[in-house]
Amino acid sequence: MDLKETEVLGDAINDHWYYSSKxxxxxxxxxxxxxxxxxxVGAGSGFFSKYLLKNTSAKEAWCVDISYPSESDETYLDKPLYLRKAIQPIHAELVMLMDVLEHVEDDIGLLSEYVEKVPTGATFLITVPAFQFLWSGHDDFLEHKRRYTLQQLESVVEACGLQLKKGAYFFGGVFPIAAALRLADRGQSKAKTPKSQLAQHGRFTNALLKGICNLEIPMMNFNRIAGLSVFCVAQKP
Structure with missing residues (x-):
């Protein structure tokens, strides 16, 4: 999770429709x-790790991000949370790269680096923003290099020697709304300063968007058509 988005949403991030649904x-x-x-990997505030520490059997999390001003050992709900700028090989059952690969020129190289750091059998959960035609000032603000189709992300995963388990799009329910807004904004944004499109919405709008996404979650495994995010689960053989 990008620290820039943490700064935009502040304490409201936990209830924001995008992140609470994700x-x-x-x-x-x-x-x-x-x-x-x-x-x-690329953990930022550790938002996703903290959620899993709270809601699953996970016992500890190692958050790696070159943006950290310093390294530290913390606790979250009495569970260890280690913040590191880099990391040596580690015995981790789950490796997460949540909207990370789009930030680097060599996405295969970065993913391969972490494939080498974990043991056989480790599960990888990877998300990236979907569809290059949705490129906007939001991508410029976050310094993205690209957006992906599901097939493109799966190709990157397999090129790193991982065994693909499943892939899907998410945020399909709000996809038409977001696509229309981004395409409409594109013609007006050339002279604008890049900025995040995440915002703190009113209670009704936030609840409506959250409700649309929550209805989608039970069916997301089958969505290989469209969405704002690409999800992929793979395993190191």
Whole structure:
């Protein structure tokens, strides 16, 4: 999770329709496989790791992000939470790259680096923003290099030697709304300063968007058509 978005949403992030829906989708997409140690690459605030520490059997999380001003050992709900700028090989059952690969030129190289750091059998959960035609000032603000189709992300995963388990799009329910807004904004945004499109909505709008996304979660495994995010689960053979 990008620290820039944490700064935009502040304390409201836990109830924001986008992130509250996304963490529930993460839990659904991962299933019930037991996890002791999480390695969260490009973790930012550790939002996703903290959710899993609270809501699953996970016992500890290692959050890695080059943006951290310093390294520290913390606790979250009495569970260890380690913040690191880099990490050596680690015995982690779950590796998360939540909207990370789109930030680097060599996405295969970055993913391969972490494939080498974890043991055989480790599960990888990867998300990226979907569809290049949805590019907007939001991507410029977050310094993205690209957006992906589901097939493109699956190709990256397989190129790193991972065994693909499943892939899907999420935020399909709000996809038409977001696509229309982004395409309409594109013609007016060339002279604008890039900025995040995440905002603190009113209670009704936030609840409506959250409700649309929550209805989608039970069916997300089957969505290989469209959405704002691409989800992929893979395993190191």
């Amino acid at each position: 963490v529930k989708a993460v839990e659904k997409f991962l299933g019930k496989s037991p996890v002791n140690t999480i390695l969260d």
